[in-house]
Amino acid sequence: MSASPDHTPGALVVDPSRPITPAEQPARLAALEAAVRARSDLVPELGIVLGSGLGGLADELDEAVAIGFGELPGWPAATAPGHAGRLLLGRLAGRPVVMLQGRFHLYEGNDPGLVVQPILLCRRLGASAVILTNAAGGLAPAFGPGTLMLITDHINLSGRNPLIGHNADGIGPRFPDMTDAWSPRLREQLRAAAAAEGVSLAEGVYVALSGPNYETPAEVRMLAALGGHAVGMSTALECIAARWAGLEVGGVSLVTNAGAGYSGEPLPHEEVLAAGAEAGPRLARVIRRFVADYDPPAG
Ligand code: HPA
Secondary structure, three states: OOOOOOOOOOOOOOOOOOOOOHHHHHHHHHHHHHHHHOOOOOOOOEEEEEOOOOHHHHHHOEEEEEEEHHHOOOOOOOOOOOOOOEEEEEEEOOEEEEEEEOOOOHHHOOOHHHHOHHHHHHHHHOOOEEEEEEEEEEOOOOOOOOOEEEEEEEEEOOOOOOOOOOOOOOOOOOOOOOOOOOOHHHHHHHHHHHHHHOOOOEEEEEEEOOOOOOOOHHHHHHHHHOOOOEEEOOOHHHHHHHHHOOOEEEEEEEEEEEOOOOOOOOOOHHHHHHHHHHHHHHHHHHHHHHHHOOOOOOO
16 A cells, blocks of 8 residues: 555544445545456456355355455455455356455444445446355244255345435436345346255345344344344345446345244354354355356346
């Protein structure tokens, strides 16, 4: 990084809570793009976000260039346990992809505009679709630990939205449509990939809360009654920004635990990570097969 003309101590410290309006994104994305392009000229077809415990897929990238989040302008190093916090460009099953090994969460104090910047950067680098993965709690009694759930839709109960503020018309419209936010085309391709790998895939609606606490049993009952099948602390804002920017979106939740209240036991974060470690390789196989057989949008 070049020396700052501002010699105030801490002048280069990133404040991840500083509000970022949509209108500010183009300039920030230009700086991010330049920083990435100084390291790699690979143009990705797909972006893939690896959630808690799923980071292992990054090891399967060929010819990978890895950039720590903290090395990119305006990005803090990721702090959530189980998240490495790297952007990688490389080939998976022969296809050029950009992978986010980790993400920015609201519960870390990150502004929604920062939470979605990795997604907007995927678009800027050339991707036309993103696959979002996460760890989640099961809201249906049938969705126990280890269940993989194809995301068919989401409910954003995080209380935040990355598109509030002056719009950047060059990226997307003021009022983006969310019908089929979770692409039926990509859903079909993910189903086919799971079938080809002999991996069973449940389907359902992902509910996003801000976290960081896990839900109360009453909240779990409420979210299930509202039509949710899995609950987590990420992904919905990323989908909103992706649709705004014209990206196709697909995704899978890895259910690491039954929602609070089902088991009668407390939910330690270590248990969530352990279930991710067990089921993560299964999800990795589905994603790898999806990428290998990926059918890009027409035109
Ligand atoms: N709730 C919210 N987020 C989660 C959970 C949960 O039970 N498990 C993993 N991420």
